[in-house]
Amino acid sequence: MEALTIHEAAQTTGWSPRMLRYVERAGLVSARRSPSGYRLYGPAELQRLRTLRELLSRFDVGLAEMGFARRLRREPALRAAVDSWLAAQPRRPAHVAPGDWLRFEQDKHEKLLAA
Numbered sequence: 001m002e003a004l005t006i007h008e009a010a011q012t013t014g015w016s017p018r019m020l021r022y023v024e025r026a027g028l029v030s031a032r033r034s035p036s037g038y039r040l041y042g043p044a045e046l047q048r049l050r051t052l053r054e055l056l057s058r059f060d061v062g063l064a065e066m067g068f069a070r071r072l073r074r075e076p077a078l079r080a081a082v083d084s085w086l087a088a089q090p091r092r093p094a095h096v097a098p099g100d101w102l103r104f105e106q107d108k109h110e111k112l113l114a115a
Contacts, residue, residue, distance in 0.1 A: 003040035013049045026067035028052060
């Protein structure tokens with residue numbers, strides 16, 4: 001047998017068919033399609049699923065985090081924005097008195113939530 005259907009792959013890997021579809025939508029594993037459109041999982045896809053499970057377990061991360069990590073690698077603008085945010089240090093605006101900084105930030109959040 002060259003490939004497994006999604007249900008056979010689910011039984012083999014321990015992932016549910018729904019999770020396999022989610023993993024594919026997240027771009028983490030891609031299954032080829034049969035002429036009738038069914039997902040087919042070969043040895044390469046099964047290996048990717050196994051190593052993905054090991055990676056998630058080893059580093060205690062979730063599929064959403066892996067999907068985000070993939071986006072960071074593929075989207076330079078997103079990567080730059082995240083890097084910039086991580087490196088930034090909170091600074092009180094010069095026009096805001098130290099005693100008013102908390103209220104100033106609260107007001108900004110309320111306006112953002114109201115929008």
